[in-house]
Amino acid sequence: MVVNKVLLSNGAEGLFIKNSRFNTTLVSFNFYLPIDRARVADFALLPFVLTTCSKRYPDFRKLNYKLSKLYGAELTASCEKVGDFQLLKMSISVINDKYTLDNEELTSQAIELLTNLVFEPKTENGGFFASDIEREKRKAIEHIKGEFAEKRIYSKERLISEMYKGLPYGVPKCGRIEDVENITEKSLFGAWEDMLKHSFIRVNVVSDSMPQNLFDTLSERFSSMNRDNITDFSNITPTTHADKVNKIVELESLNQGKLVMGFSCDSYGGDKATADLFVACDIFGGGPYSKLFGNVREKMSLCYYCTARAVRNKGLITVESGIEKENAEKAEKAILEQLSNLQNGILTDSEFESSIMGLTDSLKSYNDSQDALELWYSTRLFDDEIMSPDEFAESLKNVTKETAVKASKGIKLHTVFALLPKEDK
Amino acid sequence: MKREIFESSVGESYVKAVCSSGLTVYVMEKPQFTSSFAIFGTKYGSIDNCFSVNGEKEKCVPDGIAHYLEHKLFESEDGDAFSKFAKTGASANAFTSFDRTCYLFSCSDKFYENLDILLDFVQKPYFTEETVRKEQGIIGQEIKMYDDSPAWRVTFNMLENMYVNHPVKIDIAGTVKSIAKIDHNILYDCYNTFYNPNNMFVCVVGNVDTETVLEMCEKRVSKKQDITIERIFKEEPEAIIKPYVEQKLSVSIPMFCLGFKQRIQSPFRRLKSKVCINLLLEMICGECSPLYERLINEGLINDEFSYEYFNGYNYACVMFSGESSNPKRVSELIKEEIASLRENGLDKKLFSAIKSGVYGDVIRRFNNVNGLCMQLTESAIFDFDMFEEIKLLKTVSCDDVYKRLDIFDYDLSVLSVINPVE
Numbered sequence: 001m002v003v004n005k006v007l008l009s010n011g012a013e014g015l016f017i018k019n020s021r022f023n024t025t026l027v028s029f030n031f032y033l034p035i036d037r038a039r040v041a042d043f044a045l046l047p048f049v050l051t052t053c054s055k056r057y058p059d060f061r062k063l064n065y066k067l068s069k070l071y072g073a074e075l076t077a078s079c080e081k082v083g084d085f086q087l088l089k090m091s092i093s094v095i096n097d098k099y100t101l102d103n104e105e106l107t108s109q110a111i112e113l114l115t116n117l118v119f120e121p122k123t124e125n126g127g128f129f130a131s132d133i134e135r136e137k138r139k140a141i142e143h144i145k146g147e148f149a150e151k152r153i154y155s156k157e158r159l160i161s162e163m164y165k166g167l168p169y170g171v172p173k174c175g176r177i178e179d180v181e182n183i184t185e186k187s188l189f190g191a192w193e194d195m196l197k198h199s200f201i202r203v204n205v206v207s208d209s210m211p212q213n214l215f216d217t218l219s220e221r222f223s224s225m226n227r228d229n230i231t232d233f234s235n236i237t238p239t240t241h242a243d244k245v246n247k248i249v250e251l252e253s254l255n256q257g258k259l260v261m262g263f264s265c266d267s268y269g270g271d272k273a274t275a276d277l278f279v280a281c282d283i284f285g286g287g288p289y290s291k292l293f294g295n296v297r298e299k300m301s302l303c304y305y306c307t308a309r310a311v312r313n314k315g316l317i318t319v320e321s322g323i324e325k326e327n328a329e330k331a332e333k334a335i336l337e338q339l340s341n342l343q344n345g346i347l348t349d350s351e352f353e354s355s356i357m358g359l360t361d362s363l364k365s366y367n368d369s370q371d372a373l374e375l376w377y378s379t380r381l382f383d384d385e386i387m388s389p390d391e392f393a394e395s396l397k398n399v400t401k402e403t404a405v406k407a408s409k410g411i412k413l414h415t416v417f418a419l420l421p422k423e424d425k
Numbered sequence: 426m427k428r429e430i431f432e433s434s435v436g437e438s439y440v441k442a443v444c445s446s447g448l449t450v451y452v453m454e455k456p457q458f459t460s461s462f463a464i465f466g467t468k469y470g471s472i473d474n475c476f477s478v479n480g481e482k483e484k485c486v487p488d489g490i491a492h493y494l495e496h497k498l499f500e501s502e503d504g505d506a507f508s509k510f511a512k513t514g515a516s517a518n519a520f521t522s523f524d525r526t527c528y529l530f531s532c533s534d535k536f537y538e539n540l541d542i543l544l545d546f547v548q549k550p551y552f553t554e555e556t557v558r559k560e561q562g563i564i565g566q567e568i569k570m571y572d573d574s575p576a577w578r579v580t581f582n583m584l585e586n587m588y589v590n591h592p593v594k595i596d597i598a599g600t601v602k603s604i605a606k607i608d609h610n611i612l613y614d615c616y617n618t619f620y621n622p623n624n625m626f627v628c629v630v631g632n633v634d635t636e637t638v639l640e641m642c643e644k645r646v647s648k649k650q651d652i653t654i655e656r657i658f659k660e661e662p663e664a665i666i667k668p669y670v671e672q673k674l675s676v677s678i679p680m681f682c683l684g685f686k687q688r689i690q691s692p693f694r695r696l697k698s699k700v701c702i703n704l705l706l707e708m709i710c711g712e713c714s715p716l717y718e719r720l721i722n723e724g725l726i727n728d729e730f731s732y733e734y735f736n737g738y739n740y741a742c743v744m745f746s747g748e749s750s751n752p753k754r755v756s757e758l759i760k761e762e763i764a765s766l767r768e769n770g771l772d773k774k775l776f777s778a779i780k781s782g783v784y785g786d787v788i789r790r791f792n793n794v795n796g797l798c799m800q801l802t803e804s805a806i807f808d809f810d811m812f813e814e815i816k817l818l819k820t821v822s823c824d825d826v827y828k829r830l831d832i833f834d835y836d837l838s839v840l841s842v843i844n845p846v847e
Contacts, residue, residue: 061718072783
């Protein structure tokens with residue numbers, strides 16, 4: 001696999017991730033902006049409004065019809081948090097021309113369609129159309145409300161909002177319901193203008209061959225735009241350690257409780273700075289060989305699932321588990337005991353080697369998924385040189401038991417959120 | 426070893442072989458990929474709770490036993506399978522559905538070592554009274570987790586009210602009460618019945634060599650005494666239990682699942698029927714359809730809306746699911762649209778666009794090693810060539826699809842709704 005990075009203009013770059021194993025070509029536009037509590041909902045709604053209509057395709061049925069004709073080209077929109085930044089993504093994936101039944105040129109049509117949606121929205125008098133916005137606002141509000149139904153997601157969101165109260169990372173990625181309700185035709189148009197003007201832009205192409213002239217055309221387009229005050233990734237704000245652990249308990253009408261714990265870490269940042277933390281977190285609660293799975297779930301039967309995940313760019317580790325109400329305290333204690341064991345170096349060669357092997361194996365498999373590869377590259381913002389999944393896997397060879405234990409010593413409990421059944425059913 | 430080679434018009438191929446043990450093996454080589462995926466499965470799922478072996482007396486076992494076995498099979502006398510896979514770096518898992526139990530792994534390295542572990546642990550059950558009892562706690566928690574899942578409950582509430590006798594209405598993991606009746610003797614009994622190689626399959630996709638995989642399966646899977654399993658189902662009446670069911674759970678927006686029970690004459694559906702019905706569903710409410718546009722514009726559905734043709738051994742129905750502030754209105758509009766299509770026929774231009782879209786989706790599937798392996802398990806269970814779908818997509822006509830509108834009988838529809846707790 002070869003990755004070519006091209007500077008398209010000030011604050012805009014193109015990545016061509018050459019990979020010949022896929023039958024499809026994937027192109028994505030990624031816009032990065034600092035999380036701003038006041039405008040997060042406007043920015044989050046943008047990709048969804050932009051990918052449902054445009055000047056040329058004024059309603060989503062016409063647009064979907066066109067996508068079907070392009071052999072089911074997949075148009076996707078998303079909004080994610082990458083550290084303290086909001087990533088607005090719009091992408092299209094289309095089958096390669098050689099698989100069409102009549103030798104049609106699909107790739108160029110699909111890219112033209114995506115470009116048209118991003119840069120030529122359906123607007124009038126300096127605003128989006130109210131009907132388009134209202135439709136997407138309703139869907140966004142229902143999406144936010146819908147997260148409450150999935151208690152695993154809800155509990156984690158609650159933990160993050162408590163842990164980062166008043167901080168950009170604590171702002172929900174799509175904003176709050178009241179923020180979405182306040183979006184207007186003009187405010188969204190302003191967000192679109194600012195997205196083009198101030199965001200850092202990365203255009204990713206994952207394909208066997210680079211679509212002709214794509215980067216040249218984009219380079220011309222971006223250079224002609226009046227872009228300034230571009231998003232800067234050089235200052236990352238890590239998670240600060242808590243003076244006192246914050247514990248929140250909520251009661252709901254449920255059968256099973258959820259226990260979610262948030263930890264702050266000394267290490268944070270890009271891949272280079274956090275390889276040790278990556279391994280330490282995996283030994284703690286990654287695969288089935290981890291301390292949490294082997295002890296808290298298997299030996300002690302305290303929960304059906306119990307996993308740890310690291311958000312390395314923020315220096316954050318979360319542990320999620322499903323528990324019985326009466327086991328909440330026992331499970332919390334057992335989880336902390338496993339962390340303490342790791343911090344005290346109670347770690348077998350086999351646990352360590354299993355983790356390195358498991359992580360290496362899964363990093364190598366990134367090359368087999370177009371979406372995973374694209375996501376990998378769109379979240380690499382904090383290193384001067386982007387490491388490929390293979391290169392990062394290779395760098396894990398430098399992690400030792402000692403360096404992993406050392407990284408684990410910087411992990412400290414910050415916040416605990418428990419969602420427990422209201423009454424015994 | 427008896428073998429067949431299947432080739433597609435898009436340059437892909439796979440081999441199907443039957444080992445002397447009776448095990449059926451499917452292998453698709455994808456040398457350009459880094460990773461590989463393997464499944465060792467048995468045609469044994471949650472619906473197989475009554476059966477007869479070699480024509481003997483009918484046996485009925487507690488609900489949830491196939492899933493219980495899945496949990497226990499990872500353990501062996503010399504440590505659990507997870508710890509063996511941990512030594513190779515593979516990612517292993519298992520799942521039980523209505524008609525199958527599958528053990529699987531994916532890896533980027535040491536494929537044959539991993540295949541060896543997989544073939545070994547599935548053939549070596551090891552459980553004692555004590556280890557079986559211990560698992561009840563973990564499975565009990567898993568059941569409770571699903572009881573709290575509105576998406577899971579809305580579907581099962583629909584099935585419970587659609588089927589009078591068919592065990593597809595029973596939760597895959599059983600209930601806390603039913604799993605309390607499971608002990609190591611029943612587990613061994615079911616294992617010895619359903620984990621016979623002539624009821625099992627291995628599917629492999631990825632960076633592998635077909636000959637080596639076949640050779641390993643031939644050598645490592647031991648033949649057992651041939652067995653004939655007869656699945657026994659009480660006769661299923663045509664009618665449903667009741668057309669509307671509601672439950673209150675901790676949700677913010679109501680969820681719904683609208684099902685239409687299909688009258689069926691034989692245990693399995695033909696591939697052509699499946700292809701046509703999937704196209705028909707796209708015509709009724711796919712993203713290009715007038716109904717989808719109306720439902721979105723009237724604020725009745727959101728991006729969670731989905732539909733599927735759900736079918737297996739002796740059961741088949743169409744399901745429409747999603748979140749809605751007014752599930753009853755969604756149900757009415759779907760029924761109105763079906764009636765209108767019956768009367769006015771299908772839009773040929775739209776049909777052609779939808780067919781292109783579905784064809785592209787099929788091509789896209791070849792990007793995904795794991796997905797392809799799951800598809801081969803469908804071929805193993807239903808005994809069809811997975812490339813047949815590509816051929817069918819080129820040949821099915823608008824009329825073929827129109828005819829499938831007869832599967833919708835409004836008297837056999839069930840609407841299940843999850844409402845918020847007040």
